[in-house]
Amino acid sequence: MKRFLILLVLLLLTVGLMAIEFDGAAIMKMAINLNTKINDSGRVIPDTIEIPGTDRSVSMEEALYLIAKWMAIYGANGEKIGQLPESVPYIEVKAPQKQLQGEIGGMINWPDIYEVSKQITAKLEADPLIPSQVEFLLNGESMAVMTPDILLYVLTRSVNWVNDNGSMPNYASLREVSGPSNWPPVEKATSEVIEKIPGSEGEIRAVWAWSTDFISYGVDRAVNELKEAGFTDVFLLVKGTAGQVSWPSAIAYEKISDTTILEKTVAACREVGLRIHAWFVVNQDQAYLKRFPESKMWGVPIEEGADPQKAGSTVDFVQDTRYREYLIDLMKEVILLYDVDGIHLDYIRYPTGAWGWGPYNIGRAWLEGLDVDFLMETAKETWSSVGDNKKFIDLYRQFIYFDINRWVEMRMDDIRAFVEEIKAGIESVKPEIIYSASLMPEGGDIDAASNGFAMVHYGQRYADFGELCDIVIPMTYHLDFGEKANWVADVATGTRDVMKSDTKVVMGIQAYDLSPAELQKAIYYARGAGADGIMFFRFGTLFGNENLKNAMLEALK
Structure with a gap:
């Protein structure tokens, strides 16, 4: 009977631990605070970060999961303006055993930030060991890999942008960071040789x-x-x-x-x-x-x-x-x-392109015989809160509407x-x-x-x-x-x-x-x-x- 009670208590503790959730707004604030700390330290990731509104600090491996999960929930609708998570589940996560160099430079577009967030959280829920590399779509064109520390920095900057602008950034650039002290340093696949080109005369x-x-x-x-x-x-x-x-x-x-x-x-x-x-x-x-x-x-x-x-x-x-x-x-x-x-x-x-739509500019367009209503509607469909940031530009490139060009x-x-x-x-x-x-x-x-x-x-x-x-x-x-x-x-x-x-x-x-x-x-x-x-x-x-x-x-x- 005593052994049964001990097993029952352990089982309840395990279930309770697995059921831990944090307020979505607190995780968002944590990501913003972490982004600030990384930037203020010269892009060095700290070892721990506090979750605002709680007495809890989490490691960077736990922070990576929580922020990625927040982003996966936010982007569940697949739209640039997502749904702010009400809560984010917690799981125990282990630090990577190694980090293998991936891309530095280039960018990850906003739909692909959603995708990599979903992939990494699913992977960690199946195996709580952070992998040495994370696969993603580079520049929206080809599959590539980045190190977990760079992914963490991408996610904190993206959450910070959501907080400031109410939607995802168009992209996040891949910038080098230094990982927390308990993460292994990044192993470079090969020594990069940079060909030195001297300046010309009169440079x-x-x-x-x-x-x-x-x-x-x-x-x-x-x-x-x-x-x-x-x-x-x-x-x-x-x-x-x-x-x-x-x-x-x-x-x-x-x-x-x-x-x-x-x-x-x-x-x-x-x-x-x-x-x-x-x-x-x-x-x-x-x-x-x-x-x-x-x-x-x-x-x-x-x-x-x-x-x-x-x-x-x-x-x-x-x-x-x-x-x-x-x-x-x-x-x-x-x-x-x-x-x-x-x-x-x-x-x-x-x-x-969203600026320069005052009465003077519109009046000039009207005097030239341009369809100012069409121009303004197209501009709103591009740059208003529900705009796609693309339509006006796409029509200009296609050269099919004289008024646009x-x-x-x-x-x-x-x-x-x-x-x-x-x-x-x-x-x-x-x-x-x-x-x-x-x-x-x-x-x-x-x-x-x-x-x-x-x-x-x-x-x-x-x-x-x-x-x-x-x-x-x-x-x-x-x-x-x-x-x-x-x-x-x-x-x-x-x-x-x-x-x-x-x-x-x-x-x-x-x-x-x-x-x-x-x-x-x-x-x-x-x-x-x-x-x-x-x-x-x-x-x-x-x-x-x-x-x-x-x-x-x-x-x-």
């Missing part, structure tokens, strides 16, 4: 720098180290999204606290022989919009019957001639006061006209000024589908920039765009194909949230494709990370 070596980067690092120290490393150009942010400028302007609406930074940087660059470019954010200016809120850009209504969206930072630069004049006057002031070598345009574009062409013409207007203004002060622009990279992609995506969203016709600018810089931050490093070469090739022969093509290189090897690969792919130079975003993340800095120095030797 442009540039860096984007925030004012705060130079303020905290020290202007003289920063500029001297850049010179020693072989850099040729500095692009200093002098007006950002906030609209605050970094010099004692007589016309700017707001200034940063230290308005000596531009003057000091110009002097330091002159001392060592570096070119200095004044970097302006073009389409965003919060300081300006505080004074002229009516100039905020209009967007497609989110819900049926709702008012159009109004932007928080983006100016309706097409309609507002006052803003365009103000921006050009700021540029002229910088040239006259500091005789900078160049003016650099950033955000010289529409934010996405003309609307996109009008937006391209808007961007070209603004670039021309700025060029005329700054060259009236300094004819030999170096004129450059950073561009969204999809517009230079050799893939026609990516190019069409860029035209609909941004209006940046690469051929226009090649005609008007001295330097164009596609921002090929490959991991951020869910691509591998060889994508840098593809965009460099596509960009060069549509540029004038004397327009310099400089590739924007990601210098944050990546490994030293990925940084070097991006540099070498740019060089191998015949780019005229490389440009790093940004100084603070590059020179503030010794491993990245040393990898960069090795590549520049």
